Amino acid sequence: MASASGVDQAYWDAIVVGGGFYGATIAAYLKERRGFHRVALLEREPALMTAASSRNQGRIHAGYHYPRSWTTAARSRANVPRFLREHPGVTNTGVESVYAIARSQSRINARQFVRFCQEIGAPVREAPDEVNALFDVGRIEAAFMVEERVMNLPAFALAVADRLQRSGVAVYLGCTALSTRRSGGGAVSIAIAASSGPELLTARHVFHCTYSETRAAGTRHEIAELAVIAAPSALRRLAITVIDGPFFSVLPHHVEGLHTLSHVRHTPHLTWNEDPEIRPRERLERYAKESRFDRMVRDASKYLPCLRESTHLESIFEVKTVLQQNEVDDGRPILLERSMDVPGCYSILGGKIDNVYDVLDRLDAEPLT
Ligand SMILES: Cc1cc2nc3c(=O)[nH]c(=O)nc-3n(C[C@H](O)[C@H](O)[C@H](O)COP(=O)(O)OP(=O)(O)OC[C@H]3O[C@@H](n4cnc5c(N)ncnc54)[C@H](O)[C@@H]3O)c2cc1C
Structure with missing residues (x-):
């Protein structure tokens, strides 16, 4: 049931907003590890990975940078091997x-x-x-x-897009999420602006992975x-x-x-x-x-x-x-906020690339039924 914009309007198990590294990784996680059948990723721009995930300094933090934040350093030590295993070939050799x-x-x-x-x-x-x-x-x-x-950022962007495609997540580019609200039966309604005009989608869960636009x-x-x-x-x-x-x-x-x-x-x-x-x-x-x-x-x-x-x-x-x-310790914990007003809706922010695994570990503990 596709709309004028081409976005399938049938009920989604999850809609992820933001096609950077976080949104792409979380969408693939929901599909592959949480057994969600219908997962959509909405990205405002005409391509994936065009914002911070491709416009950063490319350091794959291995802990050294954070002598003032032991937790951030230790988390990087734990996350980096996983990142490198899952993203072979993305470093500058x-x-x-x-x-x-x-x-x-x-x-x-x-x-x-x-x-x-x-x-x-x-x-x-x-x-x-x-x-x-x-x-x-x-x-x-x-x-x-x-x-x-240090990452080769174009290779990284290709690897992320490739993984997303293999996971079977439905990707909609040029699609801006405008607002979310509580809908009947425990669902979330999400208003979007696509090239053909505004539309309304419904999902069981919505994950906002929009980094600077998270508005937290x-x-x-x-x-x-x-x-x-x-x-x-x-x-x-x-x-x-x-x-x-x-x-x-x-x-x-x-x-x-x-x-x-x-x-x-x-x-x-x-x-x-x-x-x-x-x-x-x-x-x-x-x-x-x-x-x-x-x-x-x-x-x-x-x-x-x-x-x-x-x-x-x-x-x-x-x-x-x-x-x-x-600001003082320069640490980089994650933000994972469950909305009180719209149950089923999450806001996610990670201050550096490898933190995405801290998000996945936290999501492992979420029931997400
Ligand atoms: C200058 C700089 C240097 C950095 N250096 C490093 C580094 O060396 N090492 C490191 O690990 N980290 C670094 N970082 C941090 C790292 O880049 C970020 O933590 C990471 O890229 C965040 O990924 P993301 O997917 O959350 O955000 P993004 O990659 O910004 O993705 C968010 C996406 O959401 C989309 N979007 C926004 N609003 C909407 C909407 N309403 N509807 C649909 N789509 C929407 C945007 O278009 C964008 O594509 C740096 C960041 C910056 C800015």
Whole structure:
């Protein structure tokens, strides 16, 4: 029973809103692991994986980044093997990851970093001379080789779309979810806008996986800039992160020879707490997007002098959304909210890619009848 838009209007076991990594993974989970027969995924854009899931820095967090949040680090240690097993072939191969500890303004020193890695079971070893030689020794106390991978984002997007197709989830592109409300018999009604006009669908469960558009209280948004740079050849196969404070990361991009540069101070352009009056995507579209690459590279090259030779090619601007509670510890717990007003309706938000498994573990405990 297809409508003018082509969306099947028969009753759905579940409708998932948002075709990023979270929506796609949760839709496939419902179909494959929860035995739901009819699962639909609605995505506003004409393609899957066009927002944060394809416009991020691609770090597959393995715990090293979170010395201030033991739980987040430990969860990443548990989640990463699962992510890599389920998404083979999505990493940039031949990349070596380096974490360097700043001498001043860092909340952790080299000895504490090594102890932290040991506590979370994360392999770490001193960097070889040729890597140490890249840093200004007056500013970097020590550098370490770690086991953390960087994603090839186009390969990741293809793998996610492929898995979704194999799972048998019905995908509707160009379909915007407008509102949900309680319907008869314990169902949820969901109003959508498709190219042919508004329509009403019904489902037993609705999962909102719209990241910056989740509109959950207690979230914080920022317009973030990642500078895409042609880095000097000395950095070619290296992913470098300087911690733990107002520093930077320079990670290989999927295009050979390019990197993305982010800086704790200069990547966030504009930040605001969730406000129902402000639509994050509209704010991003209207934002002037003047690059702060100059500021990023000026500061970062004090620690990694060869960065001065890099060329700025373009910048990626995207809305980044986290929970306000984690401003201090930089942790990345998930948000999984069951709606009180519309039973059967959930809002889901994960601050980084591997957190999706924390969501699935929580959903395992939900009856979802
Ligand atoms: C600049 C930046 C750098 C980051 N770096 C990293 C990193 O290095 N490592 C890491 O693990 N994580 C990183 N993250 C976080 C990571 O990208 C996100 O946690 C993850 O992509 C969230 O996935 P998602 O599917 O929830 O969101 P998205 O990928 O944003 O998907 C949400 C989808 O919902 C759709 N949508 C919204 N509203 C509607 C509607 N009403 N109807 C239908 N569809 C709708 C959108 O079009 C979008 O496709 C970064 C994020 C940013 C922004």
